[in-house]
Amino acid sequence: xxxxxxxxxxxxxxxxxxxxxxNPTERLLYSHDIAAMPNLFRPxxxxxxPDAVVQPESEKELIALVAWxxxxxxxxxxxxxxxxxxxxxxxxxxxxxxxxxxMKRVVSIDKEKELVTIEPGITWEQLDKKLKPKxxxxxxxxxxxxxxxxxxxxxxGGAGIGSYEYGWFSDNVESARIVLPDGKVKDISGKKLxxxxxxxxxxxxxxxxxxxVQKLSNIKVTAFACPDAYAITRIFQELIDQKLxxxxxxxxxxxxxxxxxxxxxxxxxxxxxxxxxxxxxxxxATLAFREKDREVVGDKLPKxxxxxxxxxxxxxxxxHEWENRFKLMIVKRLGPSLVPAEVVVPLDKLxxxxxxxxxxxxxxxxxxxxxx
Ligand SMILES: Cc1cc2nc3c(=O)[nH]c(=O)nc-3n(C[C@H](O)[C@H](O)[C@H](O)COP(=O)(O)OP(=O)(O)OC[C@H]3O[C@@H](n4cnc5c(N)ncnc54)[C@H](O)[C@@H]3O)c2cc1C
Numbered sequence: 021x022x023x024x025x026x027x028x029x030x031x032x033x034x035x036x037x038x039x040x041x042x043n044p045t046e047r048l049l050y051s052h053d054i055a056a057m058p059n060l061f062r063p064x065x066x067x068x069x070p071d072a073v074v075q076p077e078s079e080k081e082l083i084a085l086v087a088w089x090x091x092x093x094x095x096x097x098x099x100x101x102x103x104x105x106x107x108x109x110x111x112x113x114x115x116x117x118x119x120x121x122x123m124k125r126v127v128s129i130d131k132e133k134e135l136v137t138i139e140p141g142i143t144w145e146q147l148d149k150k151l152k153p154k155x156x157x158x159x160x161x162x163x164x165x166x167x168x169x170x171x172x173x174x175x176x177g178g179a180g181i182g183s184y185e186y187g188w189f190s191d192n193v194e195s196a197r198i199v200l201p202d203g204k205v206k207d208i209s210g211k212k213l214x215x216x217x218x219x220x221x222x223x224x225x226x227x228x229x230x231x232x233v234q235k236l237s238n239i240k241v242t243a244f245a246c247p248d249a250y251a252i253t254r255i256f257q258e259l260i261d262q263k264l265x266x267x268x269x270x271x272x273x274x275x276x277x278x279x280x281x282x283x284x285x286x287x288x289x290x291x292x293x294x295x296x297x298x299x300x301x302x303x304x305a306t307l308a309f310r311e312k313d314r315e316v317v318g319d320k321l322p323k324x325x326x327x328x329x330x331x332x333x334x335x336x337x338x339x340h341e342w343e344n345r346f347k348l349m350i351v352k353r354l355g356p357s358l359v360p361a362e363v364v365v366p367l368d369k370l371x372x373x374x375x376x377x378x379x380x381x382x383x384x385x386x387x388x389x390x391x392x
Pocket of ligand 1: 103115
């Protein structure tokens with residue numbers, strides 16, 4: 021790794037003009053991700069302001085940048101929308117942040133095969149808008165849908181809305197194209213996708229993805245509440261055993277329901293004043309399914325829920341939870357901040373895990389009370 025010098029800057033200015041940014045304030049914005057770095061780690065990581073931020077417009081420009089940076093030993097950090105919270109976009113060795121803002125084209129749509137080829141910087145919301153006129157829609161998306169990129173999700177890895185039916189995002193990627201350090205381009209598909217999925221951009225920089233999509237259909241939603249995590253686990257197991265045609269399943273714990281109730285309504289930037297919906301202090305699940313499956317879900321679901329001590333919530337709550345599914349961060353306003361985490365648990369251990377989280381999260385005073 022060499023120190024970024026004036027010659028490096030000149031090369032970037034010549035090649036990218038105003039799309040190479042050296043402004044100290046703007047570079048500062050690219051020095052972190054969405055999470056608050058724990059104070060304990062901060063001294064170990066040091067300063068993370070990159071030397072430059074570059075926005076390539078095409079794969080050709082990306083190839084030139086990668087080959088040049090490798091030759092000059094300048095670190096590169098690819099960045100989609102910066103909505104991840106695990107440090108993958110933090111330029112810990114400074115160098116150049118590649119911002120994919122301008123690489124967001126839809127390259128092709130194959131309606132028959134239900135495939136779409138896209139550049140990595142496109143957001144899910146932008147992609148949906150392009151797909152809908154063709155009668156197609158994304159199979160699954162993260163709850164950061166309005167502000168996260170396709171490339172970022174493959175590189176970060178994860179599951180989201182629609183994963184009940186479709187699994188991990190990487191299982192829904194047909195192929196990907198990466199730019200390697202020497203500037204060569206490689207198309208990968210099938211099992212080999214493992215090399216780039218969840219790799220945080222360390223194995224190559226994504227320049228294109230072909231993603232499986234689905235036919236557009238009307239979606240219906242319903243919500244139910246359960247007194248404890250064991251009851252909701254039993255419901256989830258029944259949904260699986262009875263093969264209910266559910267597309268998406270999201271659930272929150274009572275603490276989250278309580279925080280959502282407390283979160284102040286957004287009134288700034290012209291947000292419309294919403295009527296406040298009060299959620300019960302319970303485990304709450306929101307299910308989404310296709311309209312064509314309405315009868316079968318409507319017939320079986322109430323019986324399952326009743327059997328497992330749950331209750332169906334009003335349609336107003338279901339619609340509200342669904343419409344606000346992208347607005348999780350509203351609870352951040354209660355402060356001080358959030359630390360993102362992700363766990364994968366077998367369904368039969370979900371009850372134990374949620375109980376443990378509940379116990380560990382108890383405020384100190386109520387814990388002490390419990391000891392008396
Ligand atoms: C409110 C909220 C809700 C969320 N919900 C979900 C959810 O439901 N499911 C979920 O899985 N995650 C979720 N996330 C986490 C995050 O939004 C996702 O991981 C998202 O896919 C990241 O996309 P991004 O464009 O913001 O990527 P970034 O944060 O910019 O980057 C993520 C990683 O990908 C790498 N990368 C980006 N672009 C490229 C590229 N072209 N080539 C190679 N590597 C690249 C980066 O270096 C970094 O390591 C959520 C986050 C928030 C804030």
